[in-house]
Amino acid sequence: MIWRFIIKRVALSFITVLTVVLLSFMIIKLAPGDPAVLLAGAGATPEYLKAVREAYGLNLPITQQLTIYLTSVLTGNLGHSITYSRTVIDVILGRLIPTVLLATTSSIIAIAGGIFLGLFSAAKPNSLRDELINISSLVLFSIPVFWLGLFMILAFAVNIPLFPTGGMASTTPPTGLYAILDVVWHMVLPVATLSAVFFGIYARLTRGGLLQALSMNYSVAARAKGLSEREILYHHALRNSLLPIISLAGTQINLIIGALVLVENIFSWPGLGTLIVQGFLHRDYPLTTGLLIFFAIITALMNLFADILNAIVDPRIRSSVGE
Amino acid sequence: MKVSNSPLLSVKELVKYFPVKRSMFSRSVKFLKAVDGVSFEVWQGENIAIVGESGCGKTTLGRMLCGIIPPTKGTIEYEGEPMSKVDKKQFVSVVQPIFQDPYSALNPVMNVRQILSKPFKLHDIDFNDETLCSLLEQVGLSPPRSFLKRYPHQLSGGQRQRIVIARALALNPKLAVCDEPVSGLDPTVQILILNLLRKFQQMYRTTYLIISHDIRLVKSICQRTMVMYLGKIVEVGPTGDVLQRPFHPYTKSLLQSFPSRDPDDTSWVDNPPIFGDVPSAIDPPSGCGFRTRCPLAVEECALKNPTLTTCGPNHYVACHVVLDGLKVGGSH
Amino acid sequence: MTLTMIERKNSSKLLLSVQNLKIQYRKKNEYIEAVEDVSFNIDRGKVVALVGESGSGKTTTALAIPNLLPANAIIKEGVILYKGKNLIQATHEELRAIRGKEIGMVFQDPTSFLDPLMRVGDQVAEVIVKHESIKKKEAILKAKNILEKMRVTEPERIYYYYPHQLSGGMAQRVVIGMAIACQPSLLIADEPTSNLDLTVQAQILNLLKALNHELGMSILLISHDLGVVSGIADRVVIMYAGRIMEEGDVHSIFKNPRHPYTRALLVASELGEDMVKQQNDFPSDLLSSSSGCCYRHKCPYVMERCKENPIEILLDQDSRVYCWLYSNES
Numbered sequence: 011m012i013w014r015f016i017i018k019r020v021a022l023s024f025i026t027v028l029t030v031v032l033l034s035f036m037i038i039k040l041a042p043g044d045p046a047v048l049l050a051g052a053g054a055t056p057e058y059l060k061a062v063r064e065a066y067g068l069n070l071p072i073t074q075q076l077t078i079y080l081t082s083v084l085t086g087n088l089g090h091s092i093t094y095s096r097t098v099i100d101v102i103l104g105r106l107i108p109t110v111l112l113a114t115t116s117s118i119i120a121i122a123g124g125i126f127l128g129l130f131s132a133a134k135p136n137s138l139r140d141e142l143i144n145i146s147s148l149v150l151f152s153i154p155v156f157w158l159g160l161f162m163i164l165a166f167a168v169n170i171p172l173f174p175t176g177g178m179a180s181t182t183p184p185t186g187l188y189a190i191l192d193v194v195w196h197m198v199l200p201v202a203t204l205s206a207v208f209f210g211i212y213a214r215l216t217r218g219g220l221l222q223a224l225s226m227n228y229s230v231a232a233r234a235k236g237l238s239e240r241e242i243l244y245h246h247a248l249r250n251s252l253l254p255i256i257s258l259a260g261t262q263i264n265l266i267i268g269a270l271v272l273v274e275n276i277f278s279w280p281g282l283g284t285l286i287v288q289g290f291l292h293r294d295y296p297l298t299t300g301l302l303i304f305f306a307i308i309t310a311l312m313n314l315f316a317d318i319l320n321a322i323v324d325p326r327i328r329s330s331v332g333e
Numbered sequence: 334m335k336v337s338n339s340p341l342l343s344v345k346e347l348v349k350y351f352p353v354k355r356s357m358f359s360r361s362v363k364f365l366k367a368v369d370g371v372s373f374e375v376w377q378g379e380n381i382a383i384v385g386e387s388g389c390g391k392t393t394l395g396r397m398l399c400g401i402i403p404p405t406k407g408t409i410e411y412e413g414e415p416m417s418k419v420d421k422k423q424f425v426s427v428v429q430p431i432f433q434d435p436y437s438a439l440n441p442v443m444n445v446r447q448i449l450s451k452p453f454k455l456h457d458i459d460f461n462d463e464t465l466c467s468l469l470e471q472v473g474l475s476p477p478r479s480f481l482k483r484y485p486h487q488l489s490g491g492q493r494q495r496i497v498i499a500r501a502l503a504l505n506p507k508l509a510v511c512d513e514p515v516s517g518l519d520p521t522v523q524i525l526i527l528n529l530l531r532k533f534q535q536m537y538r539t540t541y542l543i544i545s546h547d548i549r550l551v552k553s554i555c556q557r558t559m560v561m562y563l564g565k566i567v568e569v570g571p572t573g574d575v576l577q578r579p580f581h582p583y584t585k586s587l588l589q590s591f592p593s594r595d596p597d598d599t600s601w602v603d604n605p606p607i608f609g610d611v612p613s614a615i616d617p618p619s620g621c622g623f624r625t626r627c628p629l630a631v632e633e634c635a636l637k638n639p640t641l642t643t644c645g646p647n648h649y650v651a652c653h654v655v656l657d658g659l660k661v662g663g664s665h
Numbered sequence: 666m667t668l669t670m671i672e673r674k675n676s677s678k679l680l681l682s683v684q685n686l687k688i689q690y691r692k693k694n695e696y697i698e699a700v701e702d703v704s705f706n707i708d709r710g711k712v713v714a715l716v717g718e719s720g721s722g723k724t725t726t727a728l729a730i731p732n733l734l735p736a737n738a739i740i741k742e743g744v745i746l747y748k749g750k751n752l753i754q755a756t757h758e759e760l761r762a763i764r765g766k767e768i769g770m771v772f773q774d775p776t777s778f779l780d781p782l783m784r785v786g787d788q789v790a791e792v793i794v795k796h797e798s799i800k801k802k803e804a805i806l807k808a809k810n811i812l813e814k815m816r817v818t819e820p821e822r823i824y825y826y827y828p829h830q831l832s833g834g835m836a837q838r839v840v841i842g843m844a845i846a847c848q849p850s851l852l853i854a855d856e857p858t859s860n861l862d863l864t865v866q867a868q869i870l871n872l873l874k875a876l877n878h879e880l881g882m883s884i885l886l887i888s889h890d891l892g893v894v895s896g897i898a899d900r901v902v903i904m905y906a907g908r909i910m911e912e913g914d915v916h917s918i919f920k921n922p923r924h925p926y927t928r929a930l931l932v933a934s935e936l937g938e939d940m941v942k943q944q945n946d947f948p949s950d951l952l953s954s955s956s957g958c959c960y961r962h963k964c965p966y967v968m969e970r971c972k973e974n975p976i977e978i979l980l981d982q983d984s985r986v987y988c989w990l991y992s993n994e995s
Binding site for chain 2: 818865
Binding site for chain 3: 226227228230231232233234235236237238241245246249250323324325326
C-alpha cells in the first residue's frame, strides 16, 4: 500500500524536523551572553533583569523552557523578531513569495532543461552535440555561484544594460499586466544564475542514466521487439533514468537553499535569503532560528515529496514496504 | 568406513526462519521458512548429496553447516562436538565451503597468492611460494607461477573454481560443503572440476556434502542422496536406490524432468511431470508441502505432516500416500 | 563454399540461410574474431540448435540475425537470407519491421529483459501495438490471451504484475509471450532455460515445442547443454571458437557423433567417468590462431594435417563435419 509508505515517510520527516528544532534550541542556549542582558540592554538594573527573565520564562528550569519552546514551535509560534518587531512567522511569510518564485522557477528550468539536454545528448552519444553539452555542463557546475551572479550583472546589466542589476520590481512599478512583466524582467538574471548551477548536474545525470538504461537487457528486448531507439528512449529508458534524478532533486534542496542565499544577496532579491543574512548581521536570534526551522521543514517536505514520487514511479519500492 | 564412533557431521531438527519485514507499522512479522526441521548424519568417506530446486533451502542449509549463518533452532555437531564448542581455528580444518559462483567467492582485489596464503596465515602454518605452487599444480593450474600474481577477473570461470577448490582444500578439511560446484561452468570444464574433486577425495579422504540440482553430478560422486522440498527432507537413501527406485512423487517428478540426452526419448519434454512453480516458503501449504503440485495428493495430505519413514534398506520417504501403498503392498 | 547445401534444399522450405558469416569485435584498436565462416540453414517448422561453450560465438551468431549485435561488433562478411532477403543489407526501418514481427527473441535470465517499471502485460501489448494496427484496448485483450496461451496461471491478474513479482519461470513465459505475440516465423531462443529449475525447464521447453508443433514456428535454440537440445531439436550445429565443427540431424549427432569435440561434449554432458583425457581449460579465444583447426590443442586425435584449416566434409544426406579425420570418406 502506498499509504502505509507515505505515513512512514511523514513520520520520519516529522522526526527530522523535531531534531532540527531541538538543535536550534540548543544553539540558543549555547550562544554566548545572557539573553536577558541582550533584551534589557547593557545598563539595566538587576531588578529589571529579573523582571525580564520572568517575563520571558528564562528563570524556569531548562526542561520546562524546552517544553514551552517545543509547544510554541509546534503551534506555529516562532517568537518575535528583534529587528522587525513583528512575529517571526509574519516576517517569513512576508518574504516567502519572492523566494518561492525564484526557487521554483529556477528548479523547474534546471530540471526540465537538464533532462531535455540529457535526452538530446544521450540520443547521439559521443557526437559533437553530446561533447558540447558535456563540456558546458561541466563548466557550469564548476563555476562558483557568486562569481556567475556578479558576471551576469556585469555582462547583462552594466556593460549591455538589458536587465536590471537587482531588486524584484522597478522603483515606480507599472500597473496591471505590465507589473507581472516587470517582475519577470527582474527575474531573468537571478533565475539564470541559480538554474545554471543545477542545470549541468541534471544534464549529466540524465545522460548517464539514459545511456545506462539503453545498455540494459530490457532495452535489448525492446530492440528485439522492433521498437525504434526513440521509442526505447521515451517508453523505457527515460522512466528508468528518472529514478536517480528524483532522489537527487530531493536531496539537492539544501544546496539550492545555499545557492539561493548567495543569489538573493547578489541581486538584492527581497526574499528569505536576504532576510537570513540581515538576521545574522543584526543578531536577530529568533528570526535566524525561525528561518532555520522553516528551511528544515522545506527540506524535509521536498525529500518526502521525492520519496513519494519515487515510490509512485518504481513498483519495487512500493512492494518492499508491504503488500 | 567408520573411523570414529560418532559421525563426522550430525544435524538434529535444524530450523532456519528468516523474518520477512513487511513494513514499519505491520505488527505481524512473517517468516520465510528456509529450513524447517532437518536431521541427518554424515559419516566419514560417505559423500552425501542434497538435491532440490531453488527455494528448497539447500543453500541455507549449506551455509549453516559452514557456520556462515546461525540456525534458528536445532543442533549441528561435528564428530560429536556441538559446532559452537569447536575451536574456531580447528573448525576451518574440519569444514570448508566450496560455493557456487566462484567469482563472488573470491575477493576481487586479492591476487591468487594472497587468496591461497590466507588459510595458512590463519593457522600460523609455514608456507612459501613452493607450497602455493604445488597446491596450484594439484588443482591443474600450470605453470603455477604464472597464476600467483593474477587477479580473479584475469581467470576463466573454470580456473576461478579451481582456485576456490585449492583454497578450500589447502588445509585438507574432513568435510567440504560444495554448493553447486559445477553449475554455470562449460560442460567440458564441469567434468574437469568433477575429476578434481574425485582426485582430492582419493588423496586426502575428504568427504563431500554436495548441494546441487544436478543429478548427473550426484550420481557420479555421492553415495547417499537427500531430496529437499520447501525446507524439508522428503526422501533420503542410497543414491542408487533414490535415483532408480524413487518413492516420493516429488523425487519422481524431478527425475522425470531431467533431460534424457537421447533424441528418441523426449518424454521429459513432451509430458512434464508437474506444472507451476514451488510455492512461497513464507506461506507454505498446510500438511505436506508438495501436495499443491502432487499428482497423488489426497485430502489427508493437507491435514497431516508426513514424517520420514523407512521404505527400504536405509531408504526413507515422507509421503502418506506412498507409505499407505507400501503397507497394502506389504500385507500381500 | 557451402552453397551446395543450400542448392540441395527445396527453396520454399527454406526460412533462413546464414552463409559464410564472419564477425569481429573491436576492442580499442584490436580486432577479435568471434565468428568465422559460419553457414547453416533453418527450414520452416524446424528446430535448429546452435550448441557450444562460452566463447564459441553461438550468441553472437544468433544476435547477428536480427542485427542486434552490440555497437563494437562488425559483420565482416557473409549473407543472412531471411525469406530470400539479405538482412545484413536491410535498412533500420526494414529491420525494425522484421524484429518482433517476423523474428522473435527469447533470452537467458528473463527478468532482466523486462522493464522493471512497466506492467508485464503492457510489455506484451507493446509489441502488438507496434506491429499490428489495432487499438491499445484490443492489444490488451490479445496480450491477456497470449499470457493464457503461455500457460501463465491467472493471466488476468498476472497482466498487471511488475517483473520483480514474477518467478524466473513465470518471467520466461512472459518473455516468450512477448516474442511470439505477433506470430513470428522464427523464434531465436538464447539459453532460454539456463538458470531455471529442472521442473520449470521441462515446462518451458514443452511450451517451446508446442509453439513449434502447433504454430509451425521455426526455432533457433542456442544452448550449451546437449541435454536440453536432445529433447527439442531437429538439427544440431556444434560450434567451437567461432567456427562450426559439425552439423547434422539430432539423431546422427547423438548416436553417431563424428567430430572429436562433439564426442567430448557428449561425454561431458553425461558427466561420465570415461572422459577423454583433456588438457587445461584454456579459454578458447586464446587459441583461435589464424590457421589450422581451432580444436587441435585439445584434440586427442591431433595430427600433422590439423595445422591446415579443415574443410567442410559432407558425410551423408545432410550432415557435415570440419575435421581432417574424415577427409577420405567424402
